[in-house]
Amino acid sequence: MTELEAGRAQALVPVRSGAVLQRYRDVLIALIAFAVLASLPLFTGSKALLDFVIRCSAYGLFATSLNLLVGYTGLTSFGHGMFFGLGAYSFGLIMQKLGLPIPAAFVATLAITAVFAAIIGAICVRLKEIYFAFVTLAFQMLIHSTILSWASFTGGDQGLRGGIPRPVFLGIDLSNHVHLYVTSCALLIVGLLAMRQIAQSPFGYTLRMIRDNAARASFLGIDVWRAKLTVFVLAALFASMGGMVMALFVSGAYPEFAYWTISGEGIFINMLGGVSTFLGPMVGTVLLLLLNDTVTRFTEYHGIVLGVVILFFALGLRKGLLDFVAEWYAHRRETGEER
Amino acid sequence: MLEIRNLAKSFGGVKATNDVSLDFPDGSLTAVIGPNGAGKSTFFNLITGALKPDSGQVLLDGIDLAGRSPPEIVRHGIGRAFQVASIFKSLTVQETMLAAVSADQRTSAVLHKRFPLPETRDRAEHVMELLGLASKRHRTAAILSHGDQKLLDIALALVLEPKVLLLDEPTAGMGPEERWRMIDKVRELWETQKITVVFIEHDMDIVFKIAPKIVVLCYGRILATGTPDEIRNDSAVIDAYLGTEYAGAAA
């Protein structure tokens, strides 16, 4: 839902109940979405389809978390993919070396990500636009080259091989494909719901203020640096979650997960789906993965096809798909009201 | 009471603010005038923390705020509006107000509740009514008229319930009629809200009509302070700034 629509919804109901209602509505949508996704294996035996949804979960969490930075705060990170890679590697390494229960490894990975993100963020968020973009990119490359060079620990360019152990917890066996599928969907939905909450919280509006006019925000008593750092760490946590889903899916971790192309794809996904709506990046994720899968099936030159599609969006539509739909819808509503 | 003591700031040798000392008693309304480059905006920037003074004190009720960060100074009760309306272009008027109140109530980092928080509502509502923005609450700031954007900027400062309100050219970029409407609004706010207001203004008719006290800045120094009559008849001001035209008009 766009901010424009949110404003309209509030016009109809008092502010307070409007906000609460909106929350119930989001939870309801999430529950329905989860129910639909989780029941999918009952209707189809297609492993390819379920795999597709798992990959969408991993990339969707990552891309939506990037939108918290790019779309909501105006922080264009070119290195957000480092947290995707960090999540995948930390989780894989903890499981391989320490053999913790999966939930413990999950939490430990989030903690590690938070520490890294806090340090890197503390350095980066005070830099201006293009510098912020490139320093985040540099940190991404730093992590990538660390992974490559520290071969004894990370497996170097071969990646973390030998599979990630997936012990049963709470009756959930992640080596079972359906279990893995449902868990991925659950992580996606919980993650999206949490990010939606962040976006619609008072903090979410603080982020919008910073995006629009950081100087003014500080004259309202907002500590801009702290708010930026907070969202940088929060976004890193969800990106890391995406990385963990990916690590579980491929039962390993590879240097490509930490390479700059992941960040590039994340930004592309955001543009593809649109950054002005919460679900834009999710739509973008599905589109990109579909595109990738289809194109690689038909031609070995999928770079050209992908490039042309990007050009179409960037030069033709000049905005993401959901942005386009939202604007069209808003326009229609406005002209409808005037009539 | 806002007391400025020996405030100074130079940029590469140019003294933009040169040993300025001023008192703004509680509930006073003061106009700051001066030719372009007199250091009026710099003066505001020093008080509000946008710039750090080289030396001097900014005392608000006895607490020295000089050199502190903008958020800190705002929290001590000095609010400001800008020459070019400084607003949040993608937020609606109502969202802007609610978010500003959140910032003031230190709930702007709250994650687990939905925006807006119920306790922010009354204050936001009050200020929107006060400035006549209530009917435009659902408009996005970017599509507001120039005058309404300036009002929204002032509303942003006012909603924080400051002790001192600094307005940097509230009538900048407005037509003659709109100027008077805006300045009447400022005066009304000053009268009803019982706050200290300091404003920068270029239009001498406005200044002489509504400001009980006037400060004249020139090359970073205070040239004169006093009532409109005193300023009109101050020979230094007439020589340096007003010229014979105003002196004649005053006579």
Next chain:
Amino acid sequence: MDIDALAGCLSSSACLVTQTTSGLIIGMLLFLVAVGLTLIFGVLKVVNFSHGAFYMFGAYFAMTAYQLTGSFALAMLAGAAGTAILGLIFERVFMSRVYGADVLMQVLVCYAFVLIFDDVVRMIWGPEFKAMGMPAAFQVMPLFIAGGVVPPYYLLLIGVALLAAIVLGIGLSRSRIGKVIRAAAHNPGMVSALGINTGMIYGGVFALGGMLAGLAGALAAPVRSLTPGMGFSVLIESFIVTVIGGMGSILGALIGALLLGLIRSFGSLGFPLFTEGLMYLFMVFVLVSKPTGLFGKEAA
């Protein structure tokens, strides 16, 4: 890590000479690419994410021209001229549409061309590694300077790059067109007010930037292997150079490139696996101490 090797090298003049020369050629090549990047950013305020592709095309053009004509000079010319034309077309047809747009949009257009150009190269020249080979004129005994081995081609490479740097520096500060370019970097509105076609300037700067990157690629072709995607690591490194030196500063690009070249060549002795990491660490270090780069102007 191999600190002993690094210490050993630093105490031997032969090794010092060899490593410094190799650092210089890395640095000079990087400079040629980075200076185009920084010029384009300075004048057009666009970060040309596809700049590495021009380096790649320069190398491939040079290789093909050399194979067809057997002339090294023609190969260099083909690399430089081909990419200049490419840059002009790229700017006029595509980039000119996204000026003033969101940075994200500009990056995306460039990203699209990174993908497209890499595939085009793969289509025309094939996906495998190619080598241009050292031209016969340079297949002579290497020079020995203070015991260090220096292939003559390295000297040519450094010389050509240095010449380009000097011509560029003088051209920008002395010539009329250079002054216009610098004025455009400062204030685009003013240039069009003077009646000068900004489109021409923008296209010209892009062509110049492309040409310099192409020249770097052509110069590198005899000593590097050619592969689709070879531009990317060069691109990232030139970004580091421009960020270290300060966006928009030519002197900064030169200093940054040389520093990075030396870090690479000496770092590869001391930290063979972490050479790239060193560069990133260096960049982070510079930016933390001076956020606008060594020679960058304070952002307004």
